[in-house]
Amino acid sequence: MARIGILSFAHLHAESYAACLKQLPGVEFIGIADEDGARGRQAAARFGVPFYSSYDLLLDRKPDGVIVTAENARHLPLVRLAAQAGVHVLCEKPIATTMADGRAIIEACRQGGVKLMIAFPCRYSPAVRAVKQVLDEGRLGEIYGLHATNRGQMPGGWFTDRELAGGGAVIDHTVHVMDLVNWFWRSPVTRVFAEVGQDLLWDIGIDDSGLISFELANGIFGTLDTSWSRPKVFPTWGDVTMEIVGEKGFLQLDMTAQMLQVYSDRQGAVNWAHWGSNIDLEMLRDFATICTSEKEPSITGEDGLSALEVALAAYLSAEKGEPARLPL
Amino acid sequence: MRVGIIGAGTMGLHHGQAWQATSASLLGFYDSDAERAQAAAERLGVRAFASQEALFAAADIIDICTPTFTHRAIAVAAAEAGKHVICEKPMALSLSDCADMIRAAEANGVRLFIAQVVRFFPEYEKAKELIDAGAIGEVGVVRLSRGGSNPGEGPRQWFVQEYRSGGVLLDLMVHDYDYARWVAGDVERVYCQRHLGPNADYALVTLRFRSGAIGHIEGCWAYPAGIFRTSFDIAGKGGLFTYDSEAAVPLRLRLKETEAAKGGVIVPSSPLAAEDNPYLREIRHFLECVERGEEFRVTARDAMAAVQIGCAARQSALERRPVKIEPLAI
8 A cells, every 4th residue: 555645736736646646546645735724725625635734744644655746946845855754756847947956856865765756647648658669669760850749728826936937838848748758769958949938928927938949969859839829718728749750750649639529508618528548647556656666766856857957948048049058 | 914834844734724714825835844845735735835935925924833943044034024923932042043033023124923822722811811800819829830751752853952942941841931921920030950861851940030929830851652731820819720731621532442652742732612722813813913013912022031031941950050030131
């Protein structure tokens, strides 16, 4: 039995993770700790689990692992607490808002002797795994490049607060796809050029759009669109897409395409209902195993740092109007 | 108006068929390959001309459907012979060639139109019309994509020869540079990453518009045979368009046996009423503007500005840095 708790309900992904913890066999969802008492209490009541008014109180219950779903800039203190308490950590993406914080998170877990995993659920998508297999088998031959999107609706809340989020659309939507790129080729990003837009789509005073061009050490190049370019009426939250072009053909990934198109007069709207596999569930199943066995996380703190570095390089490039070289 | 077409390849035939549906009179074709001119002429029931000069002598309008590297010389000669000119895209391979063409037309008092046909494709035109009506608010992020298999097989090898066609960056993507300018205005910065090999040409271009908007243009000549696809995704301050040629398909015919795919340019065709054919609408527009003395929907300077973006993209890919676009000096 893996005993797992949630530290902070600030990130909207906590909602899905909590639902997964409730339904996973072999997992005891021990509760939610949140410094925002109202938010935490409501969530705990919704999921029928205990609420803890401080993170230490939850950690005193000796969980096997915790999920840190605080705001991006607040991961470090919570990861530190967990690591010091000897509790394994699943940290929401991006790992942090600065390279220094990201490195401190990795170091804290190393010193605490706990496992650190970064929440990149796309790696658990069956469609993404099929892409990985096509690439590993070399079926596309030499790869020339790829263009990808991780677009979404504008999330609002602290996601548009520079202090708490570390930026806007670019930091929010760079890391998922760049982690997949890292996983597929295991070749570091060496160069980033970005066109970042502010107030192009929403008047919120922070970047709401980004087009990132990147090069890998192995010669593959690509682009990623991180824009919050899906309007409020868009029938789903956004997308994760990739087209990879190679010598022997190309592949198109539309990770969330397993949707039912729902036209409901009763709901007064059109929406797309996802029926594909629940990738959060698969990720948490893996985390539960990692917490209670010798298995090491396949998504490491270093992976989290690599993805963050591209987002930070994009901001740097946009500020200077020229390519940024990595490592930063 | 009497029309002569130079270049009796795929585009020459498309234009020829379109001309025959207008009030103008299609005289015939000239092609440096006399047999090809003869074949096209027979197909459309018109004459094959033995020389460019003979065609110039007979026509009021010269329609240039030859490979891009020949555009400047033919267009300048036609203008100097006092003929109105319609010329396939891309306008030319360099800004100085474009400028020569514009100057020759202006000096000789003739009209010069570059066939940026995407402005006459109904899906692109509809999006522009809705943008102008405010449907998605101010344009913020423009994504345009166009791709097919490598067109350089067999006799059409000039297509993939960079110095003759401009490659994917000019020949294919010039459509989207022009459309991007139509919906989002002038461009100030271009960045490009590209794979150019013997059998593939693939480029990813990002744009910064003077308005502050950003753009992504993808061009690909690396798909398996038989594929040609276009798509766009244009987001503004209050809405979004999405279009994918592979989704907007009213008819799918799937036979158990198919003829082996033949090499060559695939001209996109979604079934439209005859009068809505983009090539016909483009040629009608040209003819009407010439007859009425009106401004074209896409001016020669617009076409030159699109070439400028392609040249900047090539420079960016070579030098691996963003390239600034200066206002045209003509």
